[in-house]
Amino acid sequence: MKINANYNNLEKSYLFITIAKKLNEYKEAHPEADIIKMGIGDVTRPLCPAVVNAMNRAVTEMGNAETFRGYGDEQGYSFLQDAIKGYYAGKGVELETDEIFVSDGAKSDLGNILDLISTENTVLVPDPVYPVYVDTNVMAGRKIAYMTGSEENGFLPMPGDAPEADIVYLCSPNNPTGAVYDKDQLKEWVDWANERDALILFDAAYEAFVGDENLPTSIYQIEGAKTCAIEVCSFSKTAGFTGTRCGYTVVPHALVRENTELNPMWRRRQTTKFNGVPYIVQRGAEAVFTEEGYAQTRADIAYYKENARIMAAALDEVGVTYFGGINSPYIWMKIPGGMTGWEFFDKLLEEANVVGTPGVGFGKAGEGYFRLTAFGNKERTIEAMERIKKLISLI
Amino acid sequence: MKINANYNNLEKSYLFITIAKKLNEYKEAHPEADIIKMGIGDVTRPLCPAVVNAMNRAVTEMGNAETFRGYGDEQGYSFLQDAIKGYYAGKGVELETDEIFVSDGAKSDLGNILDLISTENTVLVPDPVYPVYVDTNVMAGRKIAYMTGSEENGFLPMPGDAPEADIVYLCSPNNPTGAVYDKDQLKEWVDWANERDALILFDAAYEAFVGDENLPTSIYQIEGAKTCAIEVCSFSKTAGFTGTRCGYTVVPHALVRENTELNPMWRRRQTTKFNGVPYIVQRGAEAVFTEEGYAQTRADIAYYKENARIMAAALDEVGVTYFGGINSPYIWMKIPGGMTGWEFFDKLLEEANVVGTPGVGFGKAGEGYFRLTAFGNKERTIEAMERIKKLISLI
8 A cells, every 4th residue: 555655745743733842841850830822823712601591502403303303414404504605694694594504623624725726726825824735735845836915015925926836825914924915915915816817725714803993804805705715704803703613614616726616525525425414513603693692702812902902002013013913813923132032032032921823834024023922911921021121121 | 627527427316316216206207106125224213212301401401591502612512422432331342432533424424434534545345335335436436446246245245346446334233235244254355454544434324223243243343453454333323313413433553654643633524514412412412322322223123124134025925035133124026027226116106006216226246136225114014015025926
């Protein structure tokens, strides 16, 4: 038997596994250390009451023969698809119910959607960016081209600077930089894709953090996007579902390549290799779109955004340059003192007992930057920033 | 952009989608019909109290900041891995915790595990069998060879009759035929695989239905299996999790191909393209292995096996030949009167208002047979068999 030799081309370890390993080693050596985690972008606020109540009701239903549910449709229950459809309608985007596919999360979908795409394509990936865009394509042996996000372009690479490619990943608000494309910029990308029959994979996982009404929260707010873009989104950051697992992907019927509609291809992929999201979880996700659930989850987002404001103010005090943190839960700071990302990571862990993420973990162009997340507890965020200010003032 | 052209080679529709479509059309035309479903292998007993209580506790935990859980390890919480490990120990199989990967179900894993395997391999698939073995390989462009299950070999094809291949799928107890390999037969397969560095993908989804103590419920009960087999299992049929979604896959460290351990490859695949199973669901699955949960779920399996006994007795009455139904929830009956599978499907739906599955849906060699499931309600199963007896007595 032959293994998939492309796995040999992967970088040795997934970024967050490396961070977890370093953290565990430090903890073992210093069991007394009071460590504050601002590394992995994981939420800390509990599930909101509307979601908890909906899931408790669903668990009870599953325990009664009359209301028990077995297999659901792989693409999700229509009650949830329709709730998502309504959410998009509120953004001015009209979708068909069967253009929405409920899944166990954006990470799964971003990897699995590649099943539909020939390995002969070249993919264009921003640098820095969420590492799974690269790894999932390395695993399949696709050629990867990069486009650089930098201070000069506001960490928002544009088609004019980009090499030719068949598929492009856009992540807005961006992980890790917090940068957000405006409508004119996205229109350039949509035109670029439609002109050359390319495909945009639009990662909207952080859309709920956009507060500026002029900024797009879905690529389908841009004219022409339905003929060139797949949008992937998640309840992880919107409603604290990182440990509850639910997301969705939109594949418009108008998206046709080589005379083939991609929507039924994705349906076929999902009905063959996936069996749907737990009924209980889908009821929880549905509750996010009720009046009560929406208010509660947006209050949690406001809580995290207040953390981001506190973090930004602290960095201002010590004169550190940073990006993001306004329409995003991430602060992307310039590392002071000429240290590399992993040097600063170690120093921050050892001297301030704060865990962050080296920008270089998101790509070569991320070297010299560092990502801090606003997903923590407010008091701990304040404490962490005090420690960081103190550390930086000594560099 | 080029699409994955292998999708063009798929049969037009997934079997159970076709059945659902035919059923819906019939229902629309005959809204008054009292239809009994014995088609798709879906459970009907509610989740047992031990699981319901565990999930309710977990939902409450997720609603409190102190006990809230965000991202878990992609391969599952150790509390569940260790419970599974204990279950295997009870079968006389020693596993390491990190050889067990918790997932959202056997269907996902059976598809996704192919990511590790070169598309240049030839896979060997029994005919008839669970359709996703074929479809997932067609999607990747692998060459597929078949081995026929027939009355002559008890629907248990053996290496002696099989063409050369790199990977073989074994499903025991078999879906759809209900046939179960004995230890000597599995030993032949293990030797076959070890001799040629082939890989066995062992689907144990129905292992909990094996009542005969002499029959194996895990391939690792066979000497030498750890160097050649991956085992995929699920809570779907064991504990009624078809709508709750949890399964697991065992990749032993001893499994090495081309000087590469497959265990870390699968870990890398899962950490890159998957984000774990909901915490709430993992707590539910853990409860299946408590004394209370085990007794409750085994009582449900006994309930379904009593249905199978009733079904078998009814077919005996009208002199129909059948297989399975003893260590399996499926009855694999020979269609009387020379009808094809889909002809009998239509006749059964229209004249008896009973839905089953044409054997040909599981492969060419399934033509002339028909699958009935024992997963229904007892009273409805009795009623269905009365109708079937009546129908068959008129053929």
